[in-house]
Amino acid sequence: MGIGMIFGGIAIGTFIFSGIRIVRPTHKLLIETLGKYTKTGEQGLNWIIPIIQTARKVNITEQMVDVPEQTVQTSDKLNTLVDAMVYYQVRDARASEYNVDDHRRQLTSLARTTLRAVMGNMSLTQCIQSRDKINQEVEKVLDKETDSYGVAVLRVEVQRIEPPQDVQEAMNNVVKAEQKKIASRDTAEALEIEADGMRRAEIKKAEGRRQASILEAEGESQAFDLINKSFTGNAQVLKKLEVTENSLKHNSKIILTEKGISPQLLIGELPLHAKK
Numbered sequence: 001m002g003i004g005m006i007f008g009g010i011a012i013g014t015f016i017f018s019g020i021r022i023v024r025p026t027h028k029l030l031i032e033t034l035g036k037y038t039k040t041g042e043q044g045l046n047w048i049i050p051i052i053q054t055a056r057k058v059n060i061t062e063q064m065v066d067v068p069e070q071t072v073q074t075s076d077k078l079n080t081l082v083d084a085m086v087y088y089q090v091r092d093a094r095a096s097e098y099n100v101d102d103h104r105r106q107l108t109s110l111a112r113t114t115l116r117a118v119m120g121n122m123s124l125t126q127c128i129q130s131r132d133k134i135n136q137e138v139e140k141v142l143d144k145e146t147d148s149y150g151v152a153v154l155r156v157e158v159q160r161i162e163p164p165q166d167v168q169e170a171m172n173n174v175v176k177a178e179q180k181k182i183a184s185r186d187t188a189e190a191l192e193i194e195a196d197g198m199r200r201a202e203i204k205k206a207e208g209r210r211q212a213s214i215l216e217a218e219g220e221s222q223a224f225d226l227i228n229k230s231f232t233g234n235a236q237v238l239k240k241l242e243v244t245e246n247s248l249k250h251n252s253k254i255i256l257t258e259k260g261i262s263p264q265l266l267i268g269e270l271p272l273h274a275k276k
Contacts, residue, residue: 019053021046027057028093040093058093062154065104067111069160076123081162086111086142087154095150103149107142111156114141124163131158 022045023029029041033053041055048055069083086107090096096103118137119127127134135156143153 015050016047018050019047021048021055023057026059026061028060030056030058030093030097032056037094037098056097058090058097060090060093062087062089063104064088065108065111067108067115070112070116072116072119074119074124074127075121078124078163080119080124080127080164081160082115082119082127082158083160084111084115084138084156084158086156088146088151089154090150091152092150095148100149103146103151106149107146107151107153110145111138111142114138114145115158117141127161128163131161134158 021029021041023041023043025043027043029046031038031041031046031048031053032055033049038053046055065086065088067084067086069081071079072082073079088107090103100106115134115138118134118141122130122134135158138158139153139156142156146153
């Protein structure tokens with residue numbers, strides 16, 4: 001009797017513990033009863049009926065799928081290798097398990113098809129220069145198509161776009177030529193700026209020399225004016241002295257004034273014929 005109770009207790013304990021399911025915050029638990037969906041278990045402790053019920057965990061964190069490398073033909077009939085990464089998150093655990101068979105594989109296949117469609121409407125140059133546009137277009141299509149999966153596409157990142165070797169070399173040559181053109185233009189502009197600076201410097205020097213010549217000429221003119229005034233004053237003095245000398249010779253009277261010497265003839269002493 002006692003042994004049976006012990007075995008019974010052990011069996012009950014095993015039964016209880018075998019039905020315990022611990023769910024982390026990163027997952028949800030899909031519980032089925034005899035193959036039929038019953039409920040979704042949340043984080044924490046969950047218990048299912050062993051044998052009768054089964055449980056399946058679904059990751060609800062952000063996940064990534066690698067889109068394998070593939071050859072895509074662009075609108076200008078050039079083949080290029082491309083690969084990408086798709087980041088998604090399960091929003092409806094039930095739909096992700098019951099509405100699609102292996103949502104990761106389905107998402108990868110759909111991403112490959114969408115990449116070919118989007119890039120097929122663009123030229124190779126546009127594909128290389130517009131990766132953000134490709135990412136947005138592919139994300140938009142995937143997010144719409146995977147809505148029934150219970151999956152939300154968060155973003156798409158094109159990792160590599162590799163054109164054929166000969167096309168790549170031609171594009172590199174074009175880029176090099178453009179860079180040389182820019183460098184030549186910059187050099188020409190620098191030389192032009194330098195020449196303009198030298199021209200301005202020469203103009204400044206010429207203006208300086210012209211101003212110096214003007215000042216020198218003005219100085220010489222002022223010097224000549226002073227010399228002329230000096231000569232004019234001396235000539236007047238000499239003229240007055242000459243007049244005075246002549247007056248003395250004719251017995252003239254000399255009157256000293258503020259303006260100088262004013263000779264006058266002495267009428268009383270003039271000869272008789274002069275008085276008459």
